[in-house]
Structures are given as C-alpha cells and as structure tokens.
Amino acid sequence: MLPNFPRAVADDEAPVNRTIKVDDRLYHYLLDVSVRESALLKALRLETAQYHMARMQLSPEVGQLLALLVKLQAPKKLLEIGVFTGYSTLSMAMAMSKDAHFIAIEKKQMWLDIATRYLEQANVMDRVTTYCDKALPVMTSFLVDQKETFDFIFIDADKQNLLAYYDVAKQLLRPGGCLLIDNTLWWGNVADEAFTDKDTQIVRQLNATIHQDTDVELSLIPIGDGLTLVRKNT
Numbered sequence: 267m268l269p270n271f272p273r274a275v276a277d278d279e280a281p282v283n284r285t286i287k288v289d290d291r292l293y294h295y296l297l298d299v300s301v302r303e304s305a306l307l308k309a310l311r312l313e314t315a316q317y318h319m320a321r322m323q324l325s326p327e328v329g330q331l332l333a334l335l336v337k338l339q340a341p342k343k344l345l346e347i348g349v350f351t352g353y354s355t356l357s358m359a360m361a362m363s364k365d366a367h368f369i370a371i372e373k374k375q376m377w378l379d380i381a382t383r384y385l386e387q388a389n390v391m392d393r394v395t396t397y398c399d400k401a402l403p404v405m406t407s408f409l410v411d412q413k414e415t416f417d418f419i420f421i422d423a424d425k426q427n428l429l430a431y432y433d434v435a436k437q438l439l440r441p442g443g444c445l446l447i448d449n450t451l452w453w454g455n456v457a458d459e460a461f462t463d464k465d466t467q468i469v470r471q472l473n474a475t476i477h478q479d480t481d482v483e484l485s486l487i488p489i490g491d492g493l494t495l496v497r498k499n500t
C-alpha cells in the first residue's frame with residue numbers, strides 16, 4: 267500500500283465501470299474532435315516547443331478546460347501560480363470577463379517576458395498583473411488584506427511548496443470559489459511505489475490532504491497528468 271493512502275475502495279468493491287485508458291490513437295481523436303485552439307495559443311505553444319523545458323507547458327485540452335471553467339464560474343478575481351510561457355494564463359485571461367482581474371506569479375523573468383508578449387497581443391494586459399517573484403511570499407502577503415477575495419485560483423508551480431500553496435490558496439479563496447491544481451497524478455508516478463522521490467511524495471501528500479479536507483468538494487480529473495478541481499465550501 268502507498269504511504270498516506272488507506273484504500274478507499276476495496277478490490278471486491280471496485281466500480282464496475284471505470285475511466286477508460288487513453289492510448290495515442292484515442293488521444294489524437296480526442297484532440298481532433300474537441301480542441302479548438304486559437305491561432306494565438308497555437309503560436310505560443312509552437313514558440314515554447316523550441317525550449318527543452320516545453321514539457322512544462324499545459325496541454326491544449328487542459329488549457330481549454332481551464333477556459334471553459336472560467337466561463338462557467340465567471341470569476342472576477344483570478345490568481346495563477348506558475349506562468350511559464352503563459353499558455354494557461356492566456357487561456358484563462360482570454361476567457362475571463364471584461365471586469366475581471368488576473369494576478370499571475372512566475373519566478374523567472376524570461377518566461378514572464380514571453381507570456382507578456384502574448385497577453386499584449388490578446389489585448390488583456392490591462393486586466394492582468396504579473397509578479398516576477400517566488401509565489402509563496404507574494405501569496406502570503408495577500409493574506410493581510412485579501413483573504414477570501416479570490417474567485418478562481420490555479421496552482422501549477424514547484425512541488426516543494428505545494429502543501430503551503432494549497433493552505434494559503436484556500437485562505438485566499440472565497441467560499442464557493444474554485445481552486446485547480448495541476449499535475450496531481452504526476453506522470454502516473456503517484457500510484458507507483460517505486461517512486462519515492464520528494465516531489466512524488468509531496469504530490470501524494472497533497473492528494474491525501476485534499477481527500478480528507480472536509481472544507482472542500484473535489485474531483486481529480488485524469489486529464490493531462492491529473493488536474494484536481496476543488497470548490498471551497500466554507
């Protein structure tokens with residue numbers, strides 16, 4: 267058994283129907299019939315592909331899900347941790363309403379410069395504030411006068427601070443607000459006991475924490491390498 271994970275469903279109680287496995291053929295079908303990537307997002311994705319860290323970029327189907335959730339939830343105040351070259355930022359910013367405001371935090375100026383260039387092309391920079399800084403101190407500073415003021419928060423940065431990000435994000439989120447955390451299946455490694463590295467252990471710990479947290483409702487969606495959707499109740 268994996269550490270921190272008591273089995274919630276015994277083998278003889280396993281659901282008869284389960285989430286299907288997505289092989290390459292099915293994945294391409296899914297892209298073909300559901301993804302509507304704008305020319306600007308595509309240009310950003312292709313520009314990012316030249317960097318060896320391109321694997322950090324959100325996949326188009328996840329970007330589209332974020333944009334759809336923004337449209338459904340209609341948040342007025344959004345926060346993102348971990349911009350990279352801005353695929354998620356651009357996806358959400360283009361979907362938000364004209365009176366919404368978006369705060370995005372990224373520690374590397376080089377990535378933020380690329381993101382800003384695309385946000386400017388999308389004409390949303392007047393509604394976006396970027397911080398080039400480590401996310402945790404910035405988020406913590408918001409606790410002084412912005413507790414429970416955010417409607418929508420997306421966490422997609424380092425795993426080292428993941429538990430702290432969850433804790434602070436929950437305090438910044440208003441009741442009924444939406445919190446999304448990317449990479450919660452961590453390339454599948456979370457379910458494989460052979461992986462005992464720090465990041466995998468932290469993601470497992472976060473998943474256990476959210477599962478046991480009665481302040482929230484959750485769904486761990488097997489899209490990308492796992493996206494956890496949380497609604498704060500109280």
Ligand SMILES: C[S@@+](CC[C@H](N)C(=O)[O-])C[C@H]1O[C@@H](n2cnc3c(N)ncnc32)[C@H](O)[C@@H]1O
Nearest residue numbers: 322323324348349350353354373400401423424
């Ligand atoms: C997985 S990438 C984000 C991908 C991005 N959301 C996208 O759609 O392409 C993680 C980003 O978090 C940034 N990051 C890592 N640690 C950070 C920290 N402590 N504070 C702020 N940003 C951080 C990295 O520089 C990197 O750009």
